[in-house]
Amino acid sequence: MTNAQVYYATNLLVYAGVDIIACLALNLQFGLSGIVNFSFIVFQAVGAYTAAVLSMPPDSANGAFQTYVGGLQLPFPIPWIGGAIAGGLLAIPVGLVVLRRLRPDYQAIALLVLSVIANTVITNAVPLLNGAAGIALVPPPLSDQFDPNTINYQYFFVGLTAVGVALAALVASRIVNSPYGRSLRAMREHEVAATAIGKNPVQLKMTVFIVGGAIAGLSGAILVGFIQVWAPSVWLYPETIILFAAIIVGGRGNNIGAILGALLVPVGFEEVTRLLVKLNIGPPGLIPALEWVAIGLLIIGFLWFRPDGVRPEARRVFEDAPITEDLESAHTS
């Protein structure tokens, strides 16, 4: 492979890893628990900003061309851990306000509005995180010990991302396949009935909201260490919609579906359109605009024709289950 190809491949792998982590987190909230978290991208952004200001030097560095809080220059992996913690911490006040009293449809609207507000605030409160221009020169992990501008570092970063994916997948799979995950699914199916059998829906939603927020924060921390910049334009609310499309296409409620969705939509779909842009078809801006149309059609199409996604949630059959009637008749015929 040429250097350009290696850069392209590693770039793609890191993005795939970040999207997989994000989709695993959103699946816990939306697919498993039925929380329509339209502010998901905010949690990724909080993780990214936190990781950035934890790893960057004070904002007086580099001629003070940008302003931001923090600048603690903490060594890896503290910024990543900090990003995850920040995502989890943000989920507490948001969850307490949104998830306790509102009906689920209003929860979705409130979270969408929150996403828009958060973006507007960060864009305009310039001293906080440098406003619309965003922050740049975020040091990649361990860049004080390795030169980040080498091919080996690219491979190294793919490895780091893989560790993040493995961690997120472990947490997600333990939750989805546990009795706790079963309670979350029951709440998703019929919240009042779940309450009537002793489940506390607020507690269930809060815990999964916090875990999802923390994993989302980790995904942001990984991404910002790789692209080394972060600005309000990368976490506008439509980014959340792409992740929802991924979960719907991949298959709600199961981790394989979430991973498939991440590979099909944010990675595959966007990569294809990026290549199409290079072909210069039609007036400039046509293909990116059509991309949004296509994402919308993708969601509607799947909800209409294949609502369970490419890989539907598996039916759980327990050990020594009796053979069902259809199977019996299949045996006798």
Place this chain on the structure above:
Amino acid sequence: MPTRPEGSGPLLVATDIHRHFEGMRAVDGVSIEVPRGQITGLIGPNGAGKSTFLAVVAGTLPASSGTIVFDGEEVTHLPAYARARRGVVRTFQLPSEFARLTVLENLMVAAPINRGDSLWGALMGKSYWMRDERRIVEQARGLLKRFGMSAKESDYAGTMSGGQKRLIEIMRALMLGPRLLLLDEPMSGVHPSIVQEIQYYLQDLRREGLTILMVEHELHMVERLCDSVIVMAQGKVIGSGTMASLRKQREIVDAYLVG
């Protein structure tokens, strides 16, 4: 499994319960006692407030005013899930199965003690909660066998018939080891053959000592099943006693037929 009633006096005492919706008095000063180990029927015309009252007792609707004492403990301000954990478990008038959980899972999810049923327990991994899970599978299968639904355990609950969903709901409630079972029209929309079955199961549960408060429309059923009956109309209790004694009271018959 249902536990035998302990202590003395009525299991549930509801005093002067009101529940208003935007000025509409759905339940308007209801005071009742539910004796231990019996089936108490709650009858009355449509809109009498029976289901609302049941929801207030279960906590799925808060009372506007009044007090509810369950086995000597005031539970008026406890949320529904906390009352369920104390043994006050309700079923619903409309099917309320967890559609995309299997029949077995619908029962298992209701088990009150499971080490894996918390975020922490889940993160600890399968070995941490497997023993509880095995016990619960066994318990759930026991109930499925008793209610004749063993063959359906791996089917999605959403694909069951109306009557089977009723049975799932009753079994699900039993998984909690309830002390007071609140049934909201358990026979409505159920095929007559399953009505017979449900009746048999309820009598069986009563023999084991379970206390039941049930809303029911079908009076012959009430007469066969219930030890005593409470009649509601327009949000108030207008009479109580055995079905036979109630039939003799003119105003109750009128309220039922006219209302």
